[in-house]
Amino acid sequence: MAQILDGKALSQTLRNEIGEKTAHLKQTRGIQPGLGLLLVGDNPASQVYVSSKAKACEELGFYSVIIRQPADTSEGAVLRQVQEWNADPRIHGILVQLPLPKHIDEHKVLLAVAPQKDVDGFHPENVGRLVAGLPCFAPCTPAGVMEILSRYNIETKGKHAVVVGRSNIVGKPMANLLYQKAPNANAIVTICHTAAPDLTVFTKQADILVAAVGVPEALKGADMKDGVVVIDVGINRIADPTAPKGTRLVGDVHFASASERASAITPVPGGVGPMTIAMLMQNTYRSAAGEVY
């Protein structure tokens, strides 16, 4: 049976560690990490995400502020809020909850966030630093995956890691983290995507398989080799008449069949998901402590 990589438990461990470091930072240097959360419009999922992030801040003793702007806010108003936080010494991390309404240029907003406060790791300066192996804020989801691999002592050096998906938020930074000449990385990395005539040519080679496809249960056990470590980044809600609410959450991996092949696997929910907020807290702490810039 595959070992379950328990992101929920691990994220709690991380949060405890960050909480302790935060208390120490306040005591010794009088610094309280601060996070600014900008929520535009009334997307229900975004509201849930922003609330959980604010709640995590509270638990860890961070300062946090949520600014809500209506769906028809102007790009200028969004940029002004970002610039205000760029200049605010209480704020060490700025998070603009995505997606933004269509009339607002997302790239323009992400470029406006000072790289030194870009705890989401989306600014090109941080992306470039990540690629070069320089100190940076790494995007939270792939950073959480690296943390899972490292804390579970999964060997990555010289292993073949196959990343399925090339989004800016997951696939690309994931690939760029895994090949770095660094402890807990140093893998041979293949990044594959929809242009492949047959994805399974690659997934079947993976020692470590990272699924970030955005399609429910797209990768099955038959697409994998025995002993693979499966990291499932997907979160999809599908219909399930047998479930109390008529729906349930699944990943991009077909869990039952993959578990029969894998040596270790992240579940959905309770795998990569909970790590994402923990890494956001970690990045905000590191910003406050001056560990990056």
Next chain:
Amino acid sequence: MAQILDGKALSQTLRNEIGEKTAHLKQTRGIQPGLGLLLVGDNPASQVYVSSKAKACEELGFYSVIIRQPADTSEGAVLRQVQEWNADPRIHGILVQLPLPKHIDEHKVLLAVAPQKDVDGFHPENVGRLVAGLPCFAPCTPAGVMEILSRYNIETKGKHAVVVGRSNIVGKPMANLLYQKAPNANAIVTICHTAAPDLTVFTKQADILVAAVGVPEALKGADMKDGVVVIDVGINRIADPTAPKGTRLVGDVHFASASERASAITPVPGGVGPMTIAMLMQNTYRSAAGEVY
């Protein structure tokens, strides 16, 4: 027999095109592209490179200036020169010839170059933009490879490109360019390196093989599959008693055996090498024309 991908001829075509565009830019907008070349110390190879770059500028009608600083110059003096050019409207591109003497922090210098004038594409802001698929200056050698693939109509979409080497200058940007969802890219990309127990597991799968290993003739025909497109980024001088000077230039690929397997191959010299300077000129032109920032 493998088709020879003639980088020398192609670079001449490119230079002609850039020369024409430059004449037009001067005539219509009164802008002459300008390149600042900073050479520290007296490394003979660096002197040759800087001279060829200045010569290319002259040929194309660019303004160029070479500043030479002694090997024992201070980091401050190097940074001051960079900052002077950052502020100089005649200069659209800044090139700090590498390597720098050991007492100077290379990263610090490269970070000091304004991203808008970083025609070498080494600043994290440009690296990050490249990864995100945003307008940027791409590093010249991988940009030259992309140009060869595109001008020779080599299909990349859905092909398996294997990049051997993970340097900041070649391997990493090469991999990040090849998987982009863009015309003349869109490949499945594997980036492999010294941590692989057996590199040939990967090289044998390549439809497109990019060798940037830094070891003379490291990859042989036997490491490749029939029909592969071979891009040899290496330039190594090896002893050859039969050559007039007792040495000759070879790539990272064993040309004779690889040619028997490949459908197309870049020679050394005359393949990727000449494209590098052409792409530097292209980047400088694009900076002057305001095509990037």
